[in-house]
Amino acid sequence: MKILVVDDFSTMRRIVRNLLVELGFSNSLIQEADDGNNALTMLRSTSFDMVVTDWNMPNMTGIELLRAIRAEPKLKGLPVLMVTAENNREQIIAAAQAGVNGYVVKPFTAVTLKEKLDKIFERLAANGASA
Amino acid sequence: MSTTVSEAIGETLPPEVRELLNSEDGAAFEQALDVMLRQREQHLFRALGLLARDLHGAVRRLGGELAHEGVPDSVADARKHLGDVLEMSAKAAHRSLDFAERMRPEAEALANNAAEVLAFTDSQNDPAAVLARQAQAFAASSREGLNDMVLAQSWQDLSGQRIKKVVVFIESVESSLLELVRLTGALAGGEAPVTAAKVTSQDEADRLLSEFGF
Numbered sequence: 191m192k193i194l195v196v197d198d199f200s201t202m203r204r205i206v207r208n209l210l211v212e213l214g215f216s217n218s219l220i221q222e223a224d225d226g227n228n229a230l231t232m233l234r235s236t237s238f239d240m241v242v243t244d245w246n247m248p249n250m251t252g253i254e255l256l257r258a259i260r261a262e263p264k265l266k267g268l269p270v271l272m273v274t275a276e277n278n279r280e281q282i283i284a285a286a287q288a289g290v291n292g293y294v295v296k297p298f299t300a301v302t303l304k305e306k307l308d309k310i311f312e313r314l315a316a317n318g319a320s321a
Numbered sequence: 322m323s324t325t326v327s328e329a330i331g332e333t334l335p336p337e338v339r340e341l342l343n344s345e346d347g348a349a350f351e352q353a354l355d356v357m358l359r360q361r362e363q364h365l366f367r368a369l370g371l372l373a374r375d376l377h378g379a380v381r382r383l384g385g386e387l388a389h390e391g392v393p394d395s396v397a398d399a400r401k402h403l404g405d406v407l408e409m410s411a412k413a414a415h416r417s418l419d420f421a422e423r424m425r426p427e428a429e430a431l432a433n434n435a436a437e438v439l440a441f442t443d444s445q446n447d448p449a450a451v452l453a454r455q456a457q458a459f460a461a462s463s464r465e466g467l468n469d470m471v472l473a474q475s476w477q478d479l480s481g482q483r484i485k486k487v488v489v490f491i492e493s494v495e496s497s498l499l500e501l502v503r504l505t506g507a508l509a510g511g512e513a514p515v516t517a518a519k520v521t522s523q524d525e526a527d528r529l530l531s532e533f534g535f
Contacts, residue, residue: 202478208418208471246482275479297475299519300468 192219192236196229196243197273202296206273207243213307222296226250230258233265239263240310245281253281256288270319271309273298396498400491407484414477421467428467432460 193215194251197203211217221238223229227250229243241259245252252272259265271292272285285293291313292306334342341353359388438453 197478199478199481201411201418201481203479204415204418205471205475208421209382212468259347260436296479297472299472319392 191215191239192221193240193242194221194223194229194232194238195224196223196241196247196252198224198244198247200224202273206303209303210242212300213304217278226252226255226258229255232266233259234262238268241268241270242273243270245272245276245285253284253288255321256285256290269314271310273303292307329375396491396495400488400495403484403488403491407481408479414474417470417474421471425464425467428460430465431456432464437461 193210195203195206195210197202197206203224207217207220210220217231221232221236223232223248228245229241230250232238233241239254243252243255250258252274256270256272258271269291270289271294272298273289273294274281275296277295282293291310294302294306337353338357340348344350435453435456438449439457442450
């Protein structure tokens with residue numbers, strides 16, 4: 191499974207990558223981008239199976255990236271997990287309305303990340319089966 | 322036919338006004354009133370002038386501090402210090418992550434070696450098997466501890482985001498101050514410089530400040 195990790199902090203990208211590897215995802219299939227703009231460029235040129243993105247980033251924020259993904263026919267079905275320190279009601283609602291697949295509030299544990307990922311895949315499987 | 326001003330009000334007025342109000346000469350009354358108003362206006366303008374000069378002086382001192390490099394409590398330096406903290410904390414977090422990434426495969430190798438030993442001998446009386454079990458337990462708890470350590474490094478991201486917000490705030494205070502310097506510079510006798518209100522770099526800030534002799 192090819193995953194794109196988007197965060198402007200290199201430490202956080204590395205932490206998320208570490209956790210994903212620990213959860214069984216292949217390290218060599220994980221790629222990183224430091225803002226929404228670069229992420230979008232990468233998503234357009236290479237095919238990914240999932241995006242894990244921060245909210246607060248320069249140039250293009252996580253919510254803008256999410257909206258851009260949903261607006262593009264080629265990318266709109268891509269699962270997006272938001273991992274962010276932003277935890278106010280309005281932002282969570284905005285993310286839900288923009289079509290986020292999961293929302294993890296920092297600081298988080300490996301267990302929380304696993305739960306949210308499992309839920310995303312369960313829902314995708316259910317949608318796939320019913321479609 | 323002349324009506325005198327009531328005693329109560331009359332007492333609070335200066336004698337010359339009282340006299341004027343009671344005078345029947347309309348032209349003299351208006352002229353005197355005019356002179357009095359002009360005197361008041363001059364007082365007001367003088368006070369405003371002093372206020373503008375004080376404000377300019379205060380902003381000038383502030384601007385001087387702003388442009389003065391190397392002073393720890395100057396605004397520009399405060400911003401730089403925060404940037405340094407951000408960079409140092411990122412380096413420290415990466416070092417911890419390096420350590421976790423280096424140790425994790427070693428813990429895994431130890432667990433695998435122990436499993437191989439246990440495949441040969443699984444007797445509770447065999448010291449090799451006992452040691453292999455201990456090694457397996459150690460490898461498992463090391464792995465867990467390393468994961469916790471990796472997660473704990475997220476403090477850098479959380480504190481770093483706050484630091485970035487403070488840097489943005491300082492930048493806005495800085496540009497407001499510079500705008501104030503520009504405005505008071507214009508007030509104090511010169512024309513407002515054509516420079517746009519938004520100042521983006523230290524060089525621009527220094528250039529703008531130098532236009533006012535800071």
